[in-house]
Amino acid sequence: MIYQGKKKIWSDYQKEIPDDHWYYVRSCIRQNFFPASEKMFLEICRDVLGKDIYENEHHTTCGGIAYHCDTIPQETAMTIVARQFALMTEAGYKNYVASCITSFGNYSEILETWREFPELETKIREMLWKACRKEFNKPEYLAHSSDLIYKFRNEIAEKARFHLINKDTGEPLRVVEHIGCHYSKMFPSKGVGGAEYPYVLTGMVESWGGNVIDYPERRHCCGYGFRQYHVKANRGYSIANTHKKFESMEPYKPDMIITNCPGCPYFLDRWQYVIAEMEGKTYGQNGYGIPVFTYEEVAGLVLGYDPWDLGLQLHQVAVEPLLDKIGIEYDPASKYLGTNRKDIMRPELPANLKCH
């Protein structure tokens, strides 16, 4: 009886995710910093799983970062989003999947605000018509791209060449999962597991063989803070929050971190470098950092893709110690080569953070 009761409560935190036919929109930050992750998302969905994911060159930023930097009015952000919905409508799709957590939060906020205040939706429809002569249907279903990889996590596990297991000890890897704040803190019902028990990344880690670490600051923000990073004078805020998380997770000795937000993997990676250079402190083993991954990068590794095809050479924290632990083969000599093995030199090494 108690189990049924808990099962019932848990069902409130679940999210129905359609199986196929999605209109895909990209993330500003991820296109800049993790373009290979977006490529991998499309490759996994289309080529590995045979799904229909459509992308249109005319989609743009959703304006979410500009909106959360308080540089554009709410009506502007809403009308940019309305234009994106019009592109989806013109393409004949009803399911909308966003690569970005800020976008996902932005879309969720806009759809909820329109539901609560229909007169505002009417106003935005008029503004879009005036500006672009476009009309739109709202998506029947809105997802973040990590929701889809979560949905297909067991299919990915069935095709896995590697698992999140230490090849020498046979023990599951110790994994920190970090969820972007705007995934479910604003609208808990929109995320798998809600804000209290977000399961979107934990589900992937468990399916692929790892163990998720619980630690005190697990749900603390990475420290992006929009204007708190984009303005140089404010970046102490950003690094202070990342530092707080690493100090909290350090005693649990994580092997790796998996994230589902555009900014979080960048900040958790780069601020480790800065902490190492400023304080001489490193959080991984033997002077290395703790490698931080997007969920597509982890899915790609599990499926056996070449780490350099996944873009892991653009991380500042070296990923090689983790690849060695799992037993993933890689060619160190090709890490920094361009297409067709073109020599494009290689980065300098940091003074303190150990890198390859």
Place this chain on the structure above:
Amino acid sequence: MGKLYEMLQDDYRVKEGLKTCINCGTCTAICPAAEFYRYDPRKIVDTVQRGDEQEIENLLKSDTIWYCGECLSCLTRCPRRNGPGLVIMALRNLSAKLGYFVESEKGRQLYPLTKMMTDNILNYGYCIYPDTFKWEDHVESGPVWKWHTEHYADSYERQGANYKGNGPGALRKIPQESLDELKSIFDVTGATERMETVEKFSQKKAQEMGMSMDEYFRHTFEHCTEGHFNNE
């Protein structure tokens, strides 16, 4: 209630984010900004809720409203389903609209932020774009990113991006007709007017401070005085 209070009440984020605050302080306890800055979202919500016109004006001219990181952790934890972060967004919007933002150091940062974000959106269709993400302003991005910025075309090609290319893909060249539509949206929805307002008040402030606009940009982007932090 005064005019400022009424203007705030017209903002949908206040309609959504401020029902009845019971001043419990849960938002402050969970807030990443409150731990770092001299910042207390509970007090801000209380000030707005009380509706004192002079206190709201002081708030709109203060550093305080610019400390929030808009992570919206407060929204999850508020026992009354208020959103202090949403109220902050409405306060910032009003401060920008009325030109009060130039009265505080953190508020003046709206000038470089507006330039960076709106230029990227209108020129490229992205909020962040490689050509304007200068390594010199982001040394924390590390030697790997320095190397990447020195080899953008080759490195992005290796990553499978479509940097400045036609058709779909990461960092594609967004077609001109789509950029024209963004510009039209800016004109119709008030973003162009907002940019002009920020420019106008910032120019006036730069003049008062004896700076050219380039100097003002660098100053507001880089300079941080003492007194903002809890540990000072």
